[in-house]
Amino acid sequence: MSFQFERGLFLLDFVDHHAILGVPIDADVQTIRKRYLKVARKLHPDSGALEGEANKKLASEFLSKLVNPAWEKLSQEKDRTEYGIVLNLKGQQAARKGNWELGNLGKEIANASNPEHFYRASLKGLADKQYEQLEQALDITGQISELNMVYLMRKESQGGFSKGEASRTIYTGSNLPDSSQSSTRPAATHQPQAARPESVADQYYRRAEGYMAKNNYAKAVLELRDALQLEPRNGDCHALLGAVHLKQGQGTMAKIHFNKALEFDPTNAIALEGKQKLEKATGTSAAPKKPTQQPNSKKNKPDDKAGGGLFGLFGKKK
The missing domain is CATH 1.25.40.10 (Tetratricopeptide repeat domain)
Known part of the structure; x- marks a missing residue:
């Protein structure tokens, strides 16, 4: 079985190992190891949490083709360093491309007044349920990768997009404001943040x-x-x-x-x-x-x- 991801950094011909494991892109090796062990135990064929042969087979595929390779890449210092360089380059590439169709979380972090806070809180929420329902694992992994991508773009912009620039750069179609609206966008983009859930x-x-x-x-x-x-x-x-x-x-x-x-x-x-x-x-x-x-x-x-x-x-x- 081959797995297809159509969101986030995966769209840049890049395997987002951080998204697969559900860890932040700047996680240290201890954090990565702890998360890997938790996911590996959940997906192991002998895990008591898995019911039915279909689920066990799918979990085994996730473990052998996604989770184990991600751990192997991120657990070795040399590989992790090289991978980090490529990751930053992909963030720059994403920023240059600019026009991305994003889901709700991608749009929110693009306009968040505190992207660091929003990134970590949202990622943890997604990671907590990433492999709970295996049929949703690919979609949630894609959402995490999208968070990673937009977070890198915000870092690349050195302090984040201005409110108008964030909307102008990220959104497409009906969400794309014209340049005459850029000076009035900040108040509009700030309003949804008041309803953000507990961090x-x-x-x-x-x-x-x-x-x-x-x-x-x-x-x-x-x-x-x-x-x-x-x-x-x-x-x-x-x-x-x-x-x-x-x-x-x-x-x-x-x-x-x-x-x-x-x-x-x-x-x-x-x-x-x-x-x-x-x-x-x-x-x-x-x-x-x-x-x-x-x-x-x-x-x-x-x-x-x-x-x-x-x-x-x-x-x-x-």
């Missing part, structure tokens, strides 16, 4: 809040660190991570993340209140001339028993 980083943040509510700070830290791997400039995640460190009495780490949060979002309420608490605690503990006025101060644990605020982090003033 992967948002999900990490939400889980971290749940762990904080249960006083499981170690897991909350892990969730937020994973979120910041995806979005290093996410002010909310930095602020919440600072709050977790503050709950653990780790003032220095808390201050670092509160400052980061305020760098990216100067109005972040958690970071502002957390930093205020830190400064108040530092000022109290830095009064050696009048120790008798503060006999019960606990400079290393300023908030352990505070009430109110985020999970009891910030107490009300009395």
Whole structure:
């Protein structure tokens, strides 16, 4: 059986191994290996997840003709380096061609104000269901390759298309605006983004809040660190991570993340209140001339028993 893909980088006479495995184009070898093992277990003929001879046969074909060759190419450093060079060239070729008929996700990433965020969140969503229903695997792989292609085109444009240029370069037919409309396109292309579903980083943040509510700070830290791997400039995640460190009495780490949060979002309420608490605690503990006025101060644990605020982090003033 031969497999035909008619979307994305496959249209440029290129085998998109990243799309086949469902990993980002800049994934490191550990991430690629982890994903390969997960997919290989699912597609193995002896897998308990497969029902019926037809499904087992199709899964075996996917594994031997697509997934295993993709892993072999991306697991070797030399091959992966050479492949990466060709991949970037294909991104440049796609950008030069310009006129592409795209699906919904391709159009959205072409106009996304934050293509990095949109790319990773959308790719993960597709990868999660890529090999769940084998009859949909080829179509989903094609969608991932289209995401890869448009993401490369956005990177090639050094900071992304201007809003008007994105529509003018990518869309065809009835979607192609004329040049006189380019100055008014930004407001129109921004409107759909408000309805974008919860991102992967948002999900990490939400889980971290749940762990904080249960006083499981170690897991909350892990969730937020994973979120910041995806979005290093996410002010909310930095602020919440600072709050977790503050709950653990780790003032220095808390201050670092509160400052980061305020760098990216100067109005972040958690970071502002957390930093205020830190400064108040530092000022109290830095009064050696009048120790008798503060006999019960606990400079290393300023908030352990505070009430109110985020999970009891910030107490009300009395």
